[in-house]
Structures are given as C-alpha cells and as structure tokens.
Amino acid sequence: MLSRLTPYQSQYVAWQLSRRMGADSADLLASTLVDAQVDLNPHQVEAALFAFRSPLSKGVILADEVGLGKTIEAGLVIAQRWAERKRRILIITPANLRKQWHQELQDKFSLQALILESSSHRQLRKDGHKYPFEQGNRVLICSYQFAKSKADELKRVPWDLVVMDEAHRLRNVYKPSNVIGKALKEALAHAPKVLLTATPLQNSLLELYGLVSLVDERVFGDLSSFRDQFGGIGHPPTLEKLRSRLQSVCMRTLRRQVQPYISYTKRIPMVEQFTPSQDEQALRDLVAEYLRRPQLNALPSGQRQLISLVLWKLLASSSYAIGGALGTMAQRLQDSLAQQPTEELTDALDEDFETLDQIEEEIESQPDDNEEGSATQRASVADELAELRSFQQLATNILDNAKGEALLKALGKAFAELAKLGANQKALVFTESRRTQDYLLKLLEQSPYAGQTVLFNGTNTGEEAQRVYAAWLQRHAGTDRITGSRTADTRAALVEHFRDSAKIMIATEAGAEGVNLQFCSLVINYDLPWNPQRIEQRIGRCHRYGQKHDVVVVNFIDHTNPADQRVYELLAQKFQLFEGVFGASDEVLGSIGSGVDFERRIAEIYQTCRSTEDIENSFQQLQLDLSAEINAAMLKTRQLLLENFDEAVQDKLKLRQTESTSARSRYERLLMDLTEAELEGHAEFDDTGFTLEQTPPGLNAEDAPPGRYELPRRSGEAHLYRTGHPLAQALIDQARQRSLPTARLRFSYDGYRLKVSTLQALRGASGWLALSVLTVEALGTAEDHLLLAATNQAGQALHEEDAEKLLRLPAELLSDAPAAPRAPAGLQQALQAQQEQRVREVNQRNLGYFEAEVQKLDAWADDLKGGLENDVKELDREIKDVRRTASVAATLEEKLHWQKRQRELEDRRNQLRRRIFDRQDEIDAQRSELIEELDGLMSKKSGTRTVFTIQWELT
Structure with a gap:
C-alpha cells in the first residue's frame, strides 16, 4: 500500500507548516501549539490569540486571575514571535521571578533566554558587545530595577515584543513619584507590549488609566480628561463607555470560568509547634536586644534596614545560620580594628541568604555615616566585637535545634497523611539559609531518612550534586535533555534524582523558582518567609496544574515567640496561603506590591516591639492597613469593567478547545508525514515517533543526531521532535526549496484511511492541479496564502476543498512529464479567482483594523478637546460664583476685591478659549499625522509564485 508522500505532496505540506499567517488565521498558533511542551488550556490559547488580534495594536493587558497560567499565555506569544523571526524580545519581571521565566521558556517552549543583570551585562561589554540588550539570538530577561537603570539602552532597541510581568507594580505610572514606571514608559514607548497582572485595578480607576497608557497612550486622552469623563463610574452609560474602550486592550478570565477544563486539588495545612531550649532562647533574646540598639558598628548605617531584616530571618532559621552571620560580622570588626580591607557585609551574607540581592534591589541603601578612627570609636568597636564573639560562641555550642527535632516529628505525621491520600512519599523542605540547609542534611542523615535526601540551592556545586549531575549526563548522553548549560542541566538532574530516587529535597529559595515538582505533594516551610508571594511561589512548585493529589x-511555630505566632496567623488567615483550592487571592497579593515592603513592616515590629502587647497592637495595625488597601468598591468596579458572563466565556472556551486541539493534532500529523517522506531510507518510523539511524546527507549532525525522536515525547531518552526542532526545520526547508517539474501523479482512493465522499465521483477521472503562493505585505507584516486549484480533464474547476483532499490521498509518481502539453486555461483562471478572493479578504480585514484604529484616535482626540472645554466650563462656574459674591459684598473694598477677581478669571477664560482653538488645531494635526502613518502601513505589496503543476488521475 502507498504511504509516503510524493515530493509534490511533501512540498505542499512544507508550505502548510511554514507559511506566514495573518492575525485572523485560525491556524496562527498551530505550529507553536505543537512546539509547546505543556497541556494548553483553551483560555490560554484564547488569551494568546487576543494579543495578536490586530497588527496595529500596540499591546494588551492579560489580567487572568492568579493561578491560570499568564506565563504560559505570554510564552505562546513569545514563541509565535520567535517562529516569525521577530526575535528582539525582552521580559521585565520582579527579580525573584527571573529564573522561573528562564526555566519555563526552556522547558515549555524550547527557547533559550539570557538573564541580564549587572554581572552578565558587564561580561557582555567585556566580550565586545557594546550594547548588551541588542541581541537577536536569545530572549532577554531582566528585573524592573535593572531595566530602569538601563533605560537609555532599552530606548535604542527596536523591540519586537516586551513582556512585563506583575505589571500592577507600574499602575501608578501617572504619578510623578513612580520613577520606575515613568522611566520604562518613556524608554519602551515604541515597543509592542504584553502586560501581565492579576490586579489591574486595586484602589482607583486611575490605576487602570496608568496601565493602559503604558500599552497605548491613545486609548484615553490625558489624565484630566479621564478624570472628567470616568469619575462618575456609577452612571451606567459611563461604565459601558469605559468597558467598551477597554475591550480591545484588556482581557481577563476567572478561575470559576475555567473549572470545567482544569481540575485543581486542595491544600491541607499542618502546624508543628516547638519550644526552643534555654540556650536557644537566650541566644534569641541577646541577639534581638543587640539588633534593637540605635547604633551598631557591625552594620553599615546605609544598609542597616536591609541587613537587619536578613539577620532577623537568620535568627529564626537556626543557631547555625545566625552563628555564621555573627562570625562574619565579628570578623569584619576585627579587620577594621587591624585596618585591613573588609569584605562587603552584604556580599558575605549573600553566600548564606541567597535572596539578599533580590531584596537589596528594592531597599535603597543610604550613604554611611559611621565615624571612623577616633579612640572612642575604636573602643566601641572592640566592645561590640567581644559581644559578637560571645554570641557566636553561644550559637556554636548549640548543636541540637528544637525546630530540627520538630521537623523529624512533622515528617512522620505528614508522610502518614500522604499515605492516606495515595500520594508519593516525597517532601520538599524549604529554608532561607544555606547553613541551615547543611544542618538539616546532617540531621536527616542521622535519622531513619539517611541516604534519602538531596540538596537544591543557588549554586548546586556540592559533591553530591556533582555526582548526581555526572550520572544524569551519562544517562541522557546523546539526547536533547542535555542543554549544554551546566546550571540548567544540574537543576534538571537534581529534580530527576528527587523524583526517581530521593525522598526529601531540602531547598533554599532557588528551589521556589523555575522547577515543577507535581510528583511531590508535601511542602514544608522550615523557615517561613514573611513575603506572601514567596510562600505562594514555594507551594506553587507542587500545587499547580498537573498535581494529582491534595x-x-x-509550618512551624515557636510558641514562646508571640511575634512568630502572629506572623503565621496573618499569613494563614488574612492571606489564606495554606488551605483551599487556590491559595492567596488576587486582592491580597496585589495589595502588597512586591512583598518586600510588607517584609520590612514585619521586620520593624520585631525591631521595635518588646512586649506581647506591643506586638499585638502592631500586627493589628498592619492588618488594618492591609484591609484598607483592599478596596471593596474597586473590586466591584473591576468585575463590572473587566469580567464577562461565565456562560458566554465558557461557550467560547469550549469552542477554542476544540479548534486548538484539532489544529495541534493536524499539524503534528502533517509534520510526521513530511518527516517520513523526507527521511526515507534514513529512519525507522512507528506509531509514537521514529529512530534516525544516521544523519542524512546535507544535514548537520549537530542538528540531526541519530537516535530516537518522539512527538510528543513519551520516553525520557527520546529527542523532543517539533516544528521548531533543527531537524524539522531542515526538512521543511529541503522540501520547500525543491524545484519540481510538471509531472503526472496517480492517487489511490482506496489507499486512504478515511472515506472522502466528495472524491468518490472522481474515481477514474483525471485532470490538472497547481499550487501557487500569494505573498501580501501590509501593516508591517508579510503573510503567505496557499492557492490550490484543480480542474478535470475538460478544464472545469473542482471545488477548492476537493483539490486539497486530493493531495491527502496516497499517490505514486508515474513519469517526469505530463501526458498533455500544457495545463488547460481553466486551471489558471481558477488560481486567478482564488488570488482575487484572498486579496479582497485581506483588504476587508485590514480595513476593519484601520477603522478600529481611527475610531480609537477619534475618541482620543475628543477626550483631549473635551478636557479643554471642561476647563472653560469650570472657569465659567467660578466666574458666576465670584459675580454672585461681589453683588452681595457689604463694603466697597470687598466689592472691588471680587470685581478684580472676576476680571482675572475672565482674562484666564478668554486666554483659554483662544488656546482651545490652537490646541484643537494641534490635536487635529496630530490625528491627521497618525492617520497618514496608518495609511502608509495600509499600502500593500503582493506577489505570486508558482510552486508546482501536476496532472492527476484518481483510481
């Protein structure tokens, strides 16, 4: 039976897989969906398509609720742009999410990214890259603070796409105080953007104005006109007008709307209380009193706030963590007395507390004002040094920590709970300190869990990690599991070792970023961060889409420490982090911004409150302040403005699920059919993939190494085959570029796996078939339209769908030349008719884009003019008030005063009226200029090329 494609069919399939598509094409994301290594949900595909809806759009805000995968939605947009060779792509994210983005792009979209920070930026400069942001070979990732510091560099790059994660940080961009927002808005004004935020509206409609202005300054007029128009949001017509304006730029999906498609498990909280030993309590009290002193020599005054926050956390972690920090501080004082160079304290602490640099980015240091050199100062340093050494000695003498013993008890209880749930006996233990991590490893190695523990931290350079890495390299030799990045591959090796061999992973905060551990359903916060977003990140490693168990x-509570208890209560009850289906709500997470300010507030309570009553009062105030941030009226407004009816959304998502699943499976089938045809004689194919026996001639062995290939990957050792794989790209190019003469093909109706009823009547018939490609360039993009036409022997055109169905059938090449001298005129006429129809469709679609953009510009111009006219009306109202006051003035002096005031206001009004005419002319000129720009983009070029012509017969 005939099975493999002929070169003609192979070329047609290659064009289907690689053609450039318009924004309205149903198959726009099809090849990207094949490449994505994630179970895509329909709302994610819908959101990505929303981002592509108009080529004239300057960007969108994707505002799905927490937990719905906005990262995946943005990843689809990034992957599609990458596939279109639009590769100047930047992701700006909070510092603590950089690694997560890096890993998600690699794992789910096979995209390599580069995290740009001070060190990597400097290194690129040293390596000869004058402008490190100007790279087209990798997606770039940086923090908001770093982006702001390099705003001038960002401005010079013609970005194809900028993604801003947790974009609610910039919602106050309209305020002069939002320095980062204003700098990035100016630097990236020219770039198409995707903003990701679950909380686009928190306290004021002006926040929504701010976010939208980041995307496109011409959706609304200026701030004054926005206030005038939409201040009375309770008025239904005003609400509907604002909602209408937002629909083209903002999309929001709710968790309840997607629950028919996504099954979420629950979180089950457990608390283990412990009582520190007398020595541990003494150490805690001594160090706490030390940290509360107004002046400390060991802490640089400019970084006191930052370092104190870290020390309070280390004090709560373990005696090993705080003991090491105390030793570092003492050594610095000793070096300063000996007038020797001292290491930066932040650098020294960063080796143990890995997230210090991320907190440091958000807590600005102040200039140091410590006096140096005086005899009194040296005596003070010597006294403080002696104290620190005594604290350090006390910490060193404490070998057993009560919380460590509590961990052993908690593991037993939690593993018993996992057994009830039928879950894997795996535990993910988080600590904020590398020294505590080492202590816990020793503790577990002396327990029934000996030999079952693996460490995961920011460097992963320990002996055990390197052994695991070496074994992993050997196991996966020759597969594309090995990326070549030692850091990424070591992380992957440790995760695999945890999944397959170890029972417990002890992770620092590095384990909360960019790793997926759905096979584990026990998260232990040995150290509890004060930042709710960090806790959500930690739990999210396990409690995520794909988790099968609750x-x-x-968590651990020191019941001798009232502040620890209140921190836990706040995180558990107000933030609802530890139980339920979804964890922390949008409202609460959005209200705390980056979370660092929240941590700082808690550190201040530890720093300043000594009595239980002080602690209680301070936490009550913190909770009140938090409640004030969550504005119920704004939540209702957000629902009315940004949310759509559940039934309508669910119907749309149901349709999108069917469409995207169908497109994905069709493209997978096309890719495998093409591959089998192009690799004939070089590979063995089966139902799940193929085995490449040797690299075919003309292909690079690096791009096409021999071995097992699967789509999707089912076995760990197979190469992940996809449209973006170098082998697939090479085969697509090979098939597309082949020059094919006119030939005769015989198609077999009975050889096809399905019945094609419309072709039955053509059995025994023959005719002609041709494929051409129409390329249209407009609106700054190019798109390819496949024109496929067929006629019968008499020259009568077949239906376009029948021509496409014909090429699906098994066929054999009968000869190199056709039986008839040339194709009938009807074939060319059919192609011409299709071309004219496609051009009309493109014109009609582009006209729709144009009209939508002109409507937006008209509304923007009207907003600005309306704002000016409102200013005149306000002055008219003031003049009437003054005139009324003057008429009833009791004395001549008062009357003269108000008459003078009236003249001043009338002069201002007259000036403003004259200014209005000038300003309206300016606005109209700007509008005309923008429409001229649009008109220039609308002008299109088109060209057609013939791909092949064949004579067909059907048996």
Missing part, C-alpha cells in the same frame, strides 16, 4: 503544607 498538597500538604507544614
């Missing part, structure tokens, strides 16, 4: 979350 997730147990264990």
